[in-house]
Amino acid sequence: MTLTIRFAPSPTGPLHLGHAYSALLAHDLATAAGGDFLLRIEDIDQSRARAHWEAQIYEDLAWLGIDWPQPVMRQSDRMAAYQAALDALWSRGLLYACTCNRRDIAAATSAPQEGAEPVYGPDGLIYPGTCRTAGHPKSSGALRLDMRKALETLGNTKLSFTENGQGPNAETGKITLSPDQLIDTVGDVVLARRDMGTSYHLSVVLDDAAQGVTLVPRGADLFEATYIHVVLQALLDLPTPLYHHHRLIRDDSGKRLAKRDDARAIALYRENGATPDEIRETVGL
Numbered sequence: 001m002t003l004t005i006r007f008a009p010s011p012t013g014p015l016h017l018g019h020a021y022s023a024l025l026a027h028d029l030a031t032a033a034g035g036d037f038l039l040r041i042e043d044i045d046q047s048r049a050r051a052h053w054e055a056q057i058y059e060d061l062a063w064l065g066i067d068w069p070q071p072v073m074r075q076s077d078r079m080a081a082y083q084a085a086l087d088a089l090w091s092r093g094l095l096y097a098c099t100c101n102r103r104d105i106a107a108a109t110s111a112p113q114e115g116a117e118p119v120y121g122p123d124g125l126i127y128p129g130t131c132r133t134a135g136h137p138k139s140s141g142a143l144r145l146d147m148r149k150a151l152e153t154l155g156n157t158k159l160s161f162t163e164n165g166q167g168p169n170a171e172t173g174k175i176t177l178s179p180d181q182l183i184d185t186v187g188d189v190v191l192a193r194r195d196m197g198t199s200y201h202l203s204v205v206l207d208d209a210a211q212g213v214t215l216v217p218r219g220a221d222l223f224e225a226t227y228i229h230v231v232l233q234a235l236l237d238l239p240t241p242l243y244h245h246h247r248l249i250r251d252d253s254g255k256r257l258a259k260r261d262d263a264r265a266i267a268l269y270r271e272n273g274a275t276p277d278e279i280r281e282t283v284g285l
Helices: 017-032 051-063 079-091 102-110 147-154 179-185 200-210 225-235 266-271 276-282
Strands: 004-007 036-041 095-098 142-145 159-163 173-177 190-192 215-219 242-246
Touching: 004 017, 004 215, 017 036, 017 051, 017 215, 017 242, 017 266, 017 276, 036 051, 051 266, 079 095, 079 142, 079 190, 079 200, 147 179, 147 225, 159 225, 173 225, 179 225, 190 200, 200 225, 266 276
Parallel strands: 004 036, 159 242, 215 242
Antiparallel strands: 095 142, 142 190, 159 173
């Protein structure tokens, strides 16, 4: 099997040391295996995506010594594919429209329920199901996956993925997902935001399949998001790639780097005279 690995940044700010680590690791893995390294631009959030940030992504990666085939896949060009998948899931009764905002969800989950504490999943608070049986029309709000119904549809399908890195709790090897785990710790996640027409979860699954990606390296903070992706791959009859969740690059206080942390932007290091080899050393490669 040819190894196909991708790096998929969003053009919503400058790439920082964390991105450098992830991109270099992905490129190194592909090169060592004689495989393919692909670049994808995840720009579904058009309210925040900017052309100059996309241009800087290309500049930063090229300076690091990374190359990739053309053309680059851009999510904003693939809205028809996302809509087709949503239509298919809706027609099977696996989605429902949700009109709740974050305040509504927080209020519902904070209501006393036998002393239970609110449960958080990959996307924040586990949705309490307020709109699940409301029958809202498809165009009235966000589209959520009915997790319980989705799992019933999959029947005896064994859901799992292979981790060849190391998850946040030292998970490695075959990771098996149980229905109870998915219902209780993931819940009815949003697959299409009303203002966006899709979501990270849906788009990344469809894009990885479309590009023939066989290994997904990404930060350990996305380990639980992989649970969602495995469910979607099963529902949409798509292959499940290998996953390699890697450590996060943190600042001096131990906080994960964010795009607003311009002090660690790759471009700033470059402007201050750093070399690509020094960046590799800084991030532990």
